[in-house]
Amino acid sequence: MRLFNSILLLAASSFIGLSNASFVTQQHTVSSHSASSALNNNYIIEFSGSNAETDKKKLADLLQDKFSDTSLTFGRLFNHDLMKGVSIQIGSSKGKDGPSLQSIASDEEEQQKLMNDIFKTISESGLVKNIYPIVPVQGPNTQVKVLSENNIDFGDVSPHLQTQVDRVHKELKNTGEGITVGIIDSGIDYTHPALGGGFGEGYKVRYGKDLVGDNYGSTSLVPQPDDDPMDSCAASTGSVGHGTHVAGIIAGKSDNFAGVAPDATLGMWRVFGCGSSTSDAVILDAVLDAYDTGVDIISISIGGFNGWPESSLGSVIQRVISKGVPVIISVGNDGRLGAFSTSSPGITPGAFSVASIDNNKYIASIFSVSGSSETYVYADSEPKVDDIPSGQLVAGDKSVGGDSDACTASTIPSDVKGNLALVQRGTCPFDEKANNLAQAGAIGLVVFDSAGEVALTPSVINAKIPVVGVSHETGLALVKAIKQGDIQLTFNGKEEVRTLPTGNTVSVFSSIGPSYEMGFAPNIAGIGGYVLSTLPQQLGSWGTMSGTSMSAPGVAGSVALYLKQFKDAGKDDISKPAYILEQLQNYASQVAHTNKNPKIETPFSQGAGLVQVYDALTQAPHVSPGHISFNDTINIEKTHTLKLTNNGDSIVSYQLVNNVSVSIEPYQDTTSYLFNEPAEFGTDAAKIRFSKKTIKLSPGKSVDITVTVIPPSIDPKLHIMYGGFITLKSQTKQTKDITIPYAGVVGDQRELPIYSNGTPHLTNATNPLSSYPIWGTNDTFVYDRKSNDSLPPTFMIRLANPTRHIASPVYNERGRRIGDAFVSLEYMARTTSTASGYAGTWDGKYYPYFFNLRMPLPLPVLPGKYQIGLDALKWLGDDDNENDREKWLSPVIQVK
Structure with missing residues (x-):
């Protein structure tokens, strides 16, 4: 199940996503995921007040008074500065009223109505800000190669030369001592000699806990937390020691191995058991606990294919960042799916969104x-x-x-x-x-x-x-x-x-940006391809893994070195997350598209480039912002302002240059607009006009530079994705070049089709994975609610491009809109070539409209003929503009 945020599905009807996708919907002013995706009917209720304990009691009294025959179990209390809320599990009603004359009642329908009543009560209580269903999150799918030879010098495969970490260790004598990195992952074998040999005070792994227990995600979905983050899972469980590998990349240390910050202190918050999944509530809990512990940095190598940045976890991560804690997240491993293949929460605004470069x-x-x-x-x-x-x-x-x-x-x-x-x-x-x-x-x-x-x-x-x-x-x-x-x-x-033939180029698996809202992601890169690190001793002690799961902790270790350098010097003003990210971006090294094609790789793949830690620590000049997104043609912001500040003690001089990158040809054609999987590349380039072509700046001074883009002159129907790097080419030996990546799209994203493969389709299939009958425009679908043999209407959808919202109006025989079939469908990812699409079933109920207001409870339609629309909001479209919707109207559905 993918990590979405959206709004609660309180419909009697529901959509499901095939191949691990889900539809999501909206009701009231309360935001969350689809209710149908909630794990065992578990939810997080976020309060609007300042005292979660008091609000929980008020809400519990209200619900237990009104729903005394329903099992309501309150769980984890979030009485935190960054989250005031409580988890709740909603069980079945203990009493049943029986079916109405107008509908065929079932246990499922009664439960849906009960859920609707409960959430209507919650949302109208005046206590609640958001409702988030607790959804399952799949563990990282990472391949591991266990090292079998004992005579290999680990230094021969260290990526530190590529990222300048070796120079920081040797020349600056900086190994991250005194900096604490909190890791959210699968646990750790802290008995490994390279990870300190123990846990707690006096050890390298000093903080953390197990939030789930070994059995979570395999034989049980009930967390069994304890204070020990040990990963003791056997190979037979499918475990690969992901968290231990991540920890070694950051701070492993032995005679033959050194992590990026080998003397940093670690915390491990174990969110995966020996099974393959966890929940977003567990991850959220871990982030808050790591923050409370006082870690300096949080590293997360978890995510799922979805380019919408809105998510409950993302919201909390943004709050953590706003409090001064950098959060480093992998951008995703779906690069083979082409452009716009990023993951959530890796695209969270303000986070370090990390791409992967292959080891040499x-x-x-x-x-x-x-x-x-x-x-x-x-x-x-x-x-x-x-x-x-x-x-x-x-x-x-x-x-x-x-x-x-x-x-x-x-x-x-x-x-x-x-x-x-x-x-x-x-x-x-x-x-x-x-x-x-x-x-x-x-x-x-x-x-x-x-x-x-x-x-x-x-x-x-x-x-x-x-x-x-x-x-x-x-x-x-x-x-x-x-x-x-x-x-x-x-x-x-x-x-x-x-x-490695692909060394120092973007890894083939590394997800390609931007986010669906044109957010700049990835924004930085680390080494993630073929990385050697620690494994749990029962799994072989040492091994190689590949993934943005490996590049993210490498960047987290780099941030630890940065904080060590400047926190010790009392320079808190340049130790804020946004400044650190910009500094790493300013001095990153751009990699080639391939080792046989020396053209610069697109920023959509490498962000600002491969982190160069030594330069970021030793160079005083700084440019803000660290990247520019020109958006698409219709929403283009042609002119941006860069601020160059000379924080050094000598005059600096630069010449401004536009270094273009390869472009991306995202689509197979201009008819279906199916994505190229993998992406294809071209040479279309933008021109950049500078307000100043040369700059000379004294110590302590700042200067503004305006940059204006002239996009490439190409057919906008191709939606070519262009990019490059504004380079401040240093004119003095002691000062390094500064680069600022930029990216944009030629074309109007609103003109792209949302639906693909001729969908939506109306069918009666109960599990339409491949082939199914399709009702044509002139056909009539008969649905007899009183007959057990009558299958309800099912809608099949494939999305060529993402949509933020699909409306589902129900029209009667006279063509009047009487309400909605579904509360709404939101934040939907595009359908990839390997996915079957989305399926949704309508049970003959609708949400009525009175005086232009949608009622919160569904009603069964009267016998008659109806049509259902599926009106998808265009990509980057205006929800209030009907012209920004791609509309589809179903064949006639005769309901008996």
Whole structure:
């Protein structure tokens, strides 16, 4: 379930999102997620008053007096400066009134009406500011490679050279001592020697707690908190030691390893058990507790695909930031889904939204080929099936090298029996290839990528033989060798340090911005691809992971070094979160699009670039703001003002330059407007006019620079995403260049279609995952509420682009709008190519309108003919402007 904020669904009808999405809706003035997404009917009630304990008692008395036959359980009290509220679980009514003559009552319908009555009472109590359903949050999906060799110098794969951390340690003698970083994650093995060997006063891991317990998210959804954040989950649970890995990146320390801030103090707030999910309420609780503990920084490597920044968790994070605590969050791992693939809460305004850059070096598993002195790199499948055996390699398809290799049994040669089989990745799943080959007698599968320089990591579910992946180049070499004669592959578990072909470029998985509201995200980058760090000792002690989950703690460690440098000097004015982020952005290093294409990578992917900690700590000049968003063409702010301040003690001199980046071509075409997945890139560039082309500035002085954009002259229907970096090129040796990223879109986002694939569709399918009957414009859908055999009308939706709001008017036979089918649907993410879309069922009830006011309780429609509209607000559209809606009207629905 994705982490959304929106407003409460109090409808008798409901929408669900297929493939882990959900619709969300609005009622009253109370904001939250969809009620249908609430975890076991658990909610957080945020009070408007200043005393949560008093307000809780008043609310409890009110509800228990009016709903005495309903189970209402109050839980966690948030009597906090940043959140006044209480959690509540709403159970079923103990008594039933029976069905009305106008509708077919059911337990579900009665529960929905009960929920509606309860929330109407809550919202009209005068006590409540917001209602947030407690929703499940999936754990990070991160692949881990456990280190098996003991003779590797960890320094050979350290990313510190790329980020200047090595210089901060050596030249500034700054290792983050005295700074406390609070981590919200899956727990920690604090007994690991590199993490201090213990927990509590006097240890590196000094603070934190377990908010959930081991069983949470697997066998139980009931938290069993304690004061020990230990991660003792076994590999059999699917645990990869995510939190321990994150902690090592920030502050691990041993003879052969150093984190970014190796002498920093850590706190760990464990929000995942040994299962794969938690709830946003648990994360919220952890953030507040970390803040109360007095941590200097909070690091969060959690999120879900959704570009809307509105969320309950995001609101609290913003409040924490406003109190002076930097919050560093991963931007997401959905870069393969193209543009606008960021995650929440990683796009929270004011947060450090961190992209991932690949490490220059990595620890590779290698195999050898008979007759050759060269060794080749491979990657085990995820999850790993078993160790792949050595053996003869043969072609796994009669025409190996095609998209359909081993997709059907008929194309598999007979000589695969007893041998390893080689195929190219293609149109069918890796499991299908592996199991077809297993049926033919193969003992292992080697899959080569269809493109790319890095060894493929095949994803499998139920493969019956071991599967490994190699790069496209290695695969072609093996195909050639097979054609020349018999070859033997030897897999003996050896590892060695190799140069990564994609080193110092944006990781392929790193999410691409901006947010759906054109917010600048990501805004900074760290090393997240192939990062070595600590693992729980029961999982192998050391290993490599990749993800923005790794780049975020790297930046958190960098912020720890920054705070150590300036808090000790009493410079609190330049230690505020916004200033720190700007300083890191000012001196970040821009990476190339690829190592074969030296053009600058777009800011939509790398933010301001890869953090350069030493320069950020030692350079006094500062530019604010740290980035510029020009929005789309209609909402464009062509001119912005930059303020350059010389905080140093010598004169500085700069020349202003516009360094353009690659552009993004987000869509496949200008008809369907389906996203390119992955994104495609171009060379369309903007021009920038400066009010000053050269600057000379004395110590202690500031100067304003106005910058005006001239977007590229291209067809606005393409919605090209342009960007670049305004560079203040230093004219003095002792002063470094300063860069400010900018980005914008050519085109009007409001003109983009919301619906795709011909949807919305009206159907009667109960689980429309793939194919389903569709009622046409001239058809009539008959829904007999008195017949158990009559299926209710269901709407299928795919969204080409995101929408903030979908209205659902119900029209009677005379064409008059009598109310809404759904309370409303809000903050909806675009449908990706791998998702089935959204489905919603209408049960024949509506929210009536009287004197232009929507009533809070649904009523069953009278027998008759009706049509339902689904009117989607255009992207960045005005909710009060009917012209900003994409409207759809259903076929006639005859309700009996």
